Amino acid sequence: MKEDQPICYSCLNENCFIKRHLHLEKMKQYVVKKESFVCKKSNQFITEGDSIQGLYFICSGKVKTIKTGINGREQIVRLTKNGDTIGFRGFGTSKKYLISASALEDTVLCNFSNATMFEILHNVPEFTYALMLFYADELNKSENNIRKIAHMNVRERVIDLLLYIHRKFGQINDLIDIELSRKEIADFAGTTEEQAIRVISNLKKEMLIKTVGKKIGILNMSELRSEIMEHKYF
Numbered sequence: 477m478k479e480d481q482p483i484c485y486s487c488l489n490e491n492c493f494i495k496r497h498l499h500l501e502k503m504k505q506y507v508v509k510k511e512s513f514v515c516k517k518s519n520q521f522i523t524e525g526d527s528i529q530g531l532y533f534i535c536s537g538k539v540k541t542i543k544t545g546i547n548g549r550e551q552i553v554r555l556t557k558n559g560d561t562i563g564f565r566g567f568g569t570s571k572k573y574l575i576s577a578s579a580l581e582d583t584v585l586c587n588f589s590n591a592t593m594f595e596i597l598h599n600v601p602e603f604t605y606a607l608m609l610f611y612a613d614e615l616n617k618s619e620n621n622i623r624k625i626a627h628m629n630v631r632e633r634v635i636d637l638l639l640y641i642h643r644k645f646g647q648i649n650d651l652i653d654i655e656l657s658r659k660e661i662a663d664f665a666g667t668t669e670e671q672a673i674r675v676i677s678n679l680k681k682e683m684l685i686k687t688v689g690k691k692i693g694i695l696n697m698s699e700l701r702s703e704i705m706e707h708k709y710f
Contacts, residue, residue: 484510484586489559492533493610494586497603506600509592515539515579522563522577528570530589532562537583538645538654542576542663552664555580555644555654564611567593580654625666632704633665634675638685639701642694650686651693 484507515521541554566574645653662672679685684696
């Protein structure tokens with residue numbers, strides 16, 4: 477469903493690549509080419525293997541990106557929020573999306589087509605340089621995450637996830653500001669739903685976290701950090 481396009485110049489997402497480069501005169505001609513739409517909660521807007529249709533930028537909302545693994549098992553590889561970029565893996569080197577993406581809540585997305593993105597990359601060097609640094613940072617994070625997970629047990633992986641979403645989304649009224657099902661937690665932590673439920677139950681008994689429905693709140697940050705400090709969660 478198409479909606480009135482959010483006005484980039486009044487957008488509050490200062491970390492958005494587009495917003496950060498609006499001071500450049502050249503960007504004016506590209507902003508008007510973007511399309512914006514609402515993706516309802518649980519709906520998928522990128523399907524792994526489909527032809528790349530440019531890059532998506534989150535205006536408001538939350539999104540999970542998913543990679544299909546062995547035996548068709550889904551692995552959540554990234555959680556994103558306002559201002560974040562979606563669909564960049566494979567962009568420019570592949571003709572197909574390497575991930576799927578769906579909304580965790582009603583989300584407003586801005587899409588810049590392949591043609592528009594390539595025009596920006598060819599004509600706005602400041603944007604191109606920033607995107608290169610972004611790719612380098614994402615690669616470094618991925619490599620560190622692979623190494624970290626290889627040495628973590630299930631409990632440590634769940635704790636690492638909880639600390640990650642706390643840093644990413646913050647905590648409001650003692651609850652992390654994102655709803656994730658136990659299956660989604662398991663998919664991100666690389667474990668089974670049963671094991672994820674068991675770890676969360678144990679953490680509750682130990683008064684390290686609390687739960688209200690799907691939401692989780694961290695009660696003892698220092699203790700959780702100390703459990704995985706050797707893996708350098710930060």
